[in-house]
Amino acid sequence: MYHWYHPFRRMYERIEVYEEIRDLLISWAALSIAFAAESILRGDLQGLLLSCIAVATAFVFHELAHRQVARRYRLYARYKAWYTGLALAIIIAFLTAKIFNTAFILAAPGAVYIYAYMGIPPPDIEYKVAIAGPLTNALLGAALLIASYFTGYPWASYLRFIGNVNAWLAVFNLLPLPPLDGSKVIRYSVSRWLIAMLFSLVVFFVL
Numbered sequence: 530m531y532h533w534y535h536p537f538r539r540m541y542e543r544i545e546v547y548e549e550i551r552d553l554l555i556s557w558a559a560l561s562i563a564f565a566a567e568s569i570l571r572g573d574l575q576g577l578l579l580s581c582i583a584v585a586t587a588f589v590f591h592e593l594a595h596r597q598v599a600r601r602y603r604l605y606a607r608y609k610a611w612y613t614g615l616a617l618a619i620i621i622a623f624l625t626a627k628i629f630n631t632a633f634i635l636a637a638p639g640a641v642y643i644y645a646y647m648g649i650p651p652p653d654i655e656y657k658v659a660i661a662g663p664l665t666n667a668l669l670g671a672a673l674l675i676a677s678y679f680t681g682y683p684w685a686s687y688l689r690f691i692g693n694v695n696a697w698l699a700v701f702n703l704l705p706l707p708p709l710d711g712s713k714v715i716r717y718s719v720s721r722w723l724i725a726m727l728f729s730l731v732v733f734f735v736l
Contacts (some may be wrong), residue, residue: 531621531658534694544657545607549607549608549609549689551652552608552609552610552639553589553610555587555588555610555612555615556588556608556615556638556639556653557581557584557585557588558644559615559616559619559638560588560615560618560634560636560638561577561580561581561583561584562580562584562619562622562694563596563618563619563622563623563632563635563669564580564583564613564621564622564632564634564694565577565579565580565581565632566622566623566625566626567626567630567632568580568630569623570623570627572629578692579687579691581692582689582691582697583691583694584694586669586691586694586695587666587669587670587691587694587695587698588636588638588698589711590665590666591663591665591702592596592608592641594643594660594662594664594665595643595658595659595661595669596608596699597639597661598657598658598661599643599693602650602654602657602658603646603647604643604644604645604646604650604654604658605643605644605646605732606640606641606642606643606644606645606718607624607641608639608640608641608644608681609631609636609639609640609642610627610639611637611638611639611640613636613736614638614639615638615639617635617637618634618635618637620637621633622634622635631672634697635725636698636701636702637706637709638705640676640708641658643644645656648687650700651659652716652717653708653717655713655717656713656714656717656718656721659710659712659713659714659717660710660721660725661701663698663703663704663710663725663729664697664698664725665701665709666695666698666702666729667695667696667699667725667728667729668696670693670694670695670696670699670729670732670733670736671690671692671696671732671736672692672697673688673689673691673692674688674693674696674732674736675687676688676693677689677692692732692736693733696729696732696733696736697733699729699732699733700726700729700730700733701721703725703726
């Protein structure tokens with residue numbers, strides 16, 4: 530009696546997959562341009578290429594970590610771009626790079642939207658989903674920055690740049706300001722938020 534529903538459901542799911550891939554690609558491109566603002570102003574295309582690789586590891590892994598942890602707990606999870614945030618990221622990066630010779634990156638490209646099929650997710654699951662992204666960036670950043678000490682030029686500088694992009698995304702997203710991940714983590718546990726933030730800061734400033 531309800532066979533008609535299934536083809537439409539599959540079609541809708543395919544559209545959602547397409548839209549998520551589109552938003553991920555657009556966000557990746559916009560953030561890559563923002564992180565490469567200084568290089569672009571210098572006419573350094575190699576810097577743009579390196580930025581694309583760095584953002585691919587940092588941003589994509591960050592969002593997929595959120596999504597996969599949510600889906601592990603049988604939650605609906607899908608990435609959606611925030612186009613205003615992407616435009617602001619590019620504008621602010623180029624303005625600060627031009628004025629201060631250092632680009633400030635507003636790393637708010639979008640978010641993984643999560644819904645429970647029934648009821649509201651328990652606080653511990655919300656915490657695990659929230660911490661997954663920054664923790665992925667912090668661990669990956671630490672691994673890359675440590676690896677840079679055991680490689681020679683130019684690979685060491687490449688690894689440090691990619692590691693720093695990951696570390697910056699971890700620090701930025703752990704800020705305890707809604708709607709960033711840090712606001713959800715600190716709401717669940719101040720001590721766990723503090724440990725995560727201190728670890729990310731060490732990765733960014735010390736390694």
